[in-house]
Amino acid sequence: MKLFTKTLILCLALGLGIAVPAPSPDLAGNDAAVPDRCAGVEFDAIAPDENGDMFFFKGEYLWKGFHGPAQRSNETFKELDDIHDIGHVDAAFRMHNTLKPDDHDHIYFFLDDRVFSYYNRSLEDGYPKKMVDDFPGVPDHLDAAVECPKGECTTDSVLFFKGQDVHVYDIVTKTVKTKTWSHLPPCTSVVQWLEHYYCFHGHNFTRFHPVTGEVDPGYPKDARHYFMKCPNFGHGGDSKVPKCSEIKLDAITTDDSGKTYYFEGSSFMRLDTHRDGLHGFPITRAWKEVTSGVDAVFSYQNKMYLMKDEKVYIYKGDARYTLIEGYPKTLKEELGIEGPVSASFLCPNEHTVHIIQGNRMRDVDLSATPRAVTNDVPLPISDIDAALCGADGVKVFKGAQFYQYDSPMILAMGRILVEPQNITSAMMGCQD
Ligand SMILES: *[C@@H]1O[C@H](CO)[C@@H](O)[C@H](O)[C@H]1NC(C)=O
Numbered sequence: 001m002k003l004f005t006k007t008l009i010l011c012l013a014l015g016l017g018i019a020v021p022a023p024s025p026d027l028a029g030n031d032a033a034v035p036d037r038c039a040g041v042e043f044d045a046i047a048p049d050e051n052g053d054m055f056f057f058k059g060e061y062l063w064k065g066f067h068g069p070a071q072r073s074n075e076t077f078k079e080l081d082d083i084h085d086i087g088h089v090d091a092a093f094r095m096h097n098t099l100k101p102d103d104h105d106h107i108y109f110f111l112d113d114r115v116f117s118y119y120n121r122s123l124e125d126g127y128p129k130k131m132v133d134d135f136p137g138v139p140d141h142l143d144a145a146v147e148c149p150k151g152e153c154t155t156d157s158v159l160f161f162k163g164q165d166v167h168v169y170d171i172v173t174k175t176v177k178t179k180t181w182s183h184l185p186p187c188t189s190v191v192q193w194l195e196h197y198y199c200f201h202g203h204n205f206t207r208f209h210p211v212t213g214e215v216d217p218g219y220p221k222d223a224r225h226y227f228m229k230c231p232n233f234g235h236g237g238d239s240k241v242p243k244c245s246e247i248k249l250d251a252i253t254t255d256d257s258g259k260t261y262y263f264e265g266s267s268f269m270r271l272d273t274h275r276d277g278l279h280g281f282p283i284t285r286a287w288k289e290v291t292s293g294v295d296a297v298f299s300y301q302n303k304m305y306l307m308k309d310e311k312v313y314i315y316k317g318d319a320r321y322t323l324i325e326g327y328p329k330t331l332k333e334e335l336g337i338e339g340p341v342s343a344s345f346l347c348p349n350e351h352t353v354h355i356i357q358g359n360r361m362r363d364v365d366l367s368a369t370p371r372a373v374t375n376d377v378p379l380p381i382s383d384i385d386a387a388l389c390g391a392d393g394v395k396v397f398k399g400a401q402f403y404q405y406d407s408p409m410i411l412a413m414g415r416i417l418v419e420p421q422n423i424t425s426a427m428m429g430c431q432d
Pocket residue numbers: 029072074075078081082
């Protein structure tokens with residue numbers, strides 16, 4: 001329609017022999033019509049891709065990530081074009097299907113009664129398909145869709161939203177169960193992010209439980225404070241992506257559930273959530289009492305030890321971290337050492353924490369009382385910022401580089417010359 005109007009106006013102008021001025025921005029199909037999400041947009045669809053980049057759709061436009069202007073959807077997903085007659089996306093989700101690697105992490109778009117499947121920005125063979133051929137039993141002209149992996153839902157599923165109905169599609173059995181959640185606002189888009197489920201309605205969003213539909217207290221909230229960077233609104237996700245060459249960790253640790261956290265200044269980032277992208281959050285969001293950053297962190301028996309100056313804060317880890325009563329205490333009291341600490345690490349299933357102070361490494365046996373230094377050795381490197389021990393050995397971080405050792409003993413012997421490696425964007429989500 002738009003193309004037709006444009007052509008017609010151009011033809012008229014030419015036919016009359018009038019000099020044709022440069023088309024005004026809206027006729028050229030850009031600028032004037034470009035939506036501004038900070039003005040309060042009701043999104044058509046929201047979904048992350050295989051790299052954890054979040055896409056927000058509105059009409060013919062999309063936004064990639066939490067900041068930046070809108071661009072035409074067909075610049076990224078080229079089949080969303082005039083030929084396919086697509087002016088909007090009804091719903092989108094990213095597939096979680098570990099049983100079918102060919103479908104896993106694909107991003108699916110729904111338009112009227114058709115479905116498009118993309119991976120690596122390319123439309124998959126055989127698409128677009130009729131919805132009925134790919135998702136039998138799911139109604140067309142959807143409002144929203146979201147993945148719900150096993151563990152969060154009972155089985156690997158997709159939730160399809162239309163009106164107040166939620167169609168729970170089991171991707172293995174291809175069966176649909178329909179529920180009605182009339183207490184939930186009508187969602188025009190739904191997204192799963194960092195294990196939470198968000199229904200977007202107007203410029204607001206509401207967090208809900210993917211199985212019960214129960215709404216968490218404190219909602220709705222204005223999306224502009226959380227899911228995008230807007231002037232005069234809150235933090236808007238993590239807007240600054242540091243350069244890898246400028247990274248300087250304060251601390252890093254992997255907890256018992258396999259979550260890896262890295263700390264820098266007043267922020268932390270989960271490093272094991274690539275599927276959802278890497279995002280910084282204030283430390284106080286997860287460890288409320290730790291208000292001025294950390295020097296070193298380690299995890300032991302479902303507890304996290306965060307050290308700052310002379311103090312240690314011990315948190316018990318469950319769904320969330322809670323400070324154990326009586327803490328913070330002094331390092332002297334808890335570990336038998338004087339602060340501050342440069343770095344610390346504990347290897348999986350071990351009881352000895354390795355505390356780095358200056359260029360010395362001091363070992364403390366956490367299974368003994370009272371705690372005391374059992375071993376004290378000089379290290380081959382100084383000015384260490386952070387250290388992490390895992391199945392692949394010990395990583396020692398210093399500025400934007402790290403050194404890899406097979407074990408704490410090899411690090412302590414210091415006789416083997418190890419070349420530093422650069423921190424990469426794949427490790428820390430920084431810019432190369
Ligand atoms: C995207 O769509 C617009 C408007 O229909 C069109 O002018 C433009 O050429 C398209 N871009 C691509 C890359 O297909």
